[in-house]
Amino acid sequence: MASGFRESQDYWEDQAVYEAMKNHESRYHHGRGPCNIFILDTSSSLGQEGFQQMKETFCAIIDDIDENVAVIICGRSTKFQRYYSNHYSDIKHCLDDVEFGGLTPLMAALTLAKVCLVSEVGHTKRMGDFHVHPRIIVISDGRPTDFTVISDVEDSPAYETEKDKQRVLDFSRGIGLVHPIFCIPVGSNPDLVTLEFICAQSRGGKIVYPQEARQFAKYSENLKIASLLSYTMKNDGFDCEMIMTLLTCKLPGRQFTEDDKKDIFEICSKKSLYISMEEIEAEQEAEMDYIYQEEDPNMPPLGSRVKRGPDWVWDNQDNNGPGTVIGHNKDKCVYVEWDTGSVHPYIYRSKTPFRNICRYDVIVCSEPRITKKGNIATGCLVKRGKDWEGGDKDDGFRSIGSVYRCKRNGIVYVRFPKSLIRRSDPFSPEAVEYLQDQARKTDLNSSAEDSSVDISESPSSKV
Incomplete structure (x- = not known):
C-alpha cells in the first residue's frame, strides 16, 4: 500500500513535531556536550551480517563518546528509539529488542531528525571560538526506498529508485547548510556514491568507515583541544607544524596519538566551518x-x-x-x-x-500562498502597514504587492505592480487582515469546486 507524497510528508512532519515535543520534555536528561542524532538503518537490505555490523559500529562509538545522543531507527519501524541523553549504558542497549527487516524510509528518518534540529531541542555548543552545531550520523548502506510505501514488506532493489535517492539528496542538502552529516557505510554492498553525496553537501560532514568508529567517538574531546588553540589563530590554521607546536606549548607532557593529531589539525584547518548561526545565515543570504x-x-x-x-x-x-x-x-x-x-x-x-x-x-498560475498560521512567507500578498515609511513606492495606498524574499531578521522584499520595494511590514494589522481575507476566499472557492474537482487536483494553497 502506498500513500501520496504530500500525505506522507505531512504525516512524517506531524510525527516529527510530536517527537520534538517529547524530546523537549526529557531535556533534564540532556548533557552539556555537543548533540548528535544517530539514524540507524535496520532494514533487510543490510543483510543479517550488515545489521550486526551496524550494531557493533554504533556500540563502538557509544563506548567512547562524551556527547548528547539521540537515536532514530529506520526500517520496519521508523521512530525515535532514544531521545537526547548522555545515559550511555541505556543508549548502548537500545537496539537489543529492535527487529531486523523492512524497507529503508531514510527520507522519513531525516524528517524526524530535521524537526528536532530546527526546533532547538538540540543545542549548539560553544567551545572557545568554535560553535558546534548538532550533527547527524547515518549508519546505513545508503539505499533509501520510497517513504510513501507503508506495507510490511522486505527491502529489495525494486523499491530502490533514483527518484527516492534524489529526494533524500535534496532534503539532506537543506539540513547540511548548517548541520554536518556523517555517514558510516555498512552492509555487504553499500551505495558509497549516495552516502558521499549526502556528506559532501553538508557543512563539515564526511564518510567515516566502521574501523574508524572509536577514533570518531573522540571528536568532542579533540574539538575541545582544538578550541584551546583557536585563540591564537585568526583564520583557518593550515600550518600543521605551527599547530603541533602550539599543542605542545598548551598541553606540555600530554601524549597524543597520530590519529588525534590528525583530527586536531583537520579541525583547526576548517575553523571557518564552526561559526555562529548568525554568521551562517549572513553567508547564505550573501550567496543568494x-x-x-x-x-x-x-x-x-x-x-x-x-x-x-x-x-x-x-x-x-x-x-x-x-x-x-x-x-x-x-x-x-x-x-x-x-x-x-x-x-x-x-x-x-x-x-x-x-x-x-x-x-x-x-x-x-493564480494560486495564492496561504500559510497555516497566517505567517508571511515568499509568495504571500501584502500591503502597506501602519508603520509604512516608503511614501508612494508601493504605487498607492491600496496597492497589493507579492513577497519574493523573506530574510531571517524580519525584513521582506516585495514586488509591487510598478516597482520593487525592499522593506515592508508584513505583520501589520492591515496586512494580516488582507491575508485572512485571501484565505477565506480560497476556502470558499475550494468548497465550491469540491463537488466537481477530484481532491487530488484541488489547489495546493488550501491549508
Whole structure:
C-alpha cells in the first residue's frame, strides 16, 4: 500500500513535531556536550551480517563518546528509539529488542531528525571560538526506498529508485547548510556514491568507515583541544607544524596519538566551518543575493506565482504544488522558490535548438500562498502597514504587492505592480487582515469546486 507524497510528508512532519515535543520534555536528561542524532538503518537490505555490523559500529562509538545522543531507527519501524541523553549504558542497549527487516524510509528518518534540529531541542555548543552545531550520523548502506510505501514488506532493489535517492539528496542538502552529516557505510554492498553525496553537501560532514568508529567517538574531546588553540589563530590554521607546536606549548607532557593529531589539525584547518548561526545565515543570504534580480520584462515579474508547465521534466522538485518567481537570469531562466522552500532555476520561453518552439518548464498560475498560521512567507500578498515609511513606492495606498524574499531578521522584499520595494511590514494589522481575507476566499472557492474537482487536483494553497 502506498500513500501520496504530500500525505506522507505531512504525516512524517506531524510525527516529527510530536517527537520534538517529547524530546523537549526529557531535556533534564540532556548533557552539556555537543548533540548528535544517530539514524540507524535496520532494514533487510543490510543483510543479517550488515545489521550486526551496524550494531557493533554504533556500540563502538557509544563506548567512547562524551556527547548528547539521540537515536532514530529506520526500517520496519521508523521512530525515535532514544531521545537526547548522555545515559550511555541505556543508549548502548537500545537496539537489543529492535527487529531486523523492512524497507529503508531514510527520507522519513531525516524528517524526524530535521524537526528536532530546527526546533532547538538540540543545542549548539560553544567551545572557545568554535560553535558546534548538532550533527547527524547515518549508519546505513545508503539505499533509501520510497517513504510513501507503508506495507510490511522486505527491502529489495525494486523499491530502490533514483527518484527516492534524489529526494533524500535534496532534503539532506537543506539540513547540511548548517548541520554536518556523517555517514558510516555498512552492509555487504553499500551505495558509497549516495552516502558521499549526502556528506559532501553538508557543512563539515564526511564518510567515516566502521574501523574508524572509536577514533570518531573522540571528536568532542579533540574539538575541545582544538578550541584551546583557536585563540591564537585568526583564520583557518593550515600550518600543521605551527599547530603541533602550539599543542605542545598548551598541553606540555600530554601524549597524543597520530590519529588525534590528525583530527586536531583537520579541525583547526576548517575553523571557518564552526561559526555562529548568525554568521551562517549572513553567508547564505550573501550567496543568494545574485538571484533576486528582475532582468527581463518579458518574463514573469518577481513575486509571480507559477506551477509546472507543459515541458516539465523535473520529477517532483515542486512537490506538485505552486511556487514563486524570485529572480531572473540572462539565459531565459526564472528562479522559483517552491512552497516547500527549495529553490531551482527553470526555463521560461526559451527556444529549443533546431526548433522554433518555446519551452515552458513553468507557467504563471493564480494560486495564492496561504500559510497555516497566517505567517508571511515568499509568495504571500501584502500591503502597506501602519508603520509604512516608503511614501508612494508601493504605487498607492491600496496597492497589493507579492513577497519574493523573506530574510531571517524580519525584513521582506516585495514586488509591487510598478516597482520593487525592499522593506515592508508584513505583520501589520492591515496586512494580516488582507491575508485572512485571501484565505477565506480560497476556502470558499475550494468548497465550491469540491463537488466537481477530484481532491487530488484541488489547489495546493488550501491549508
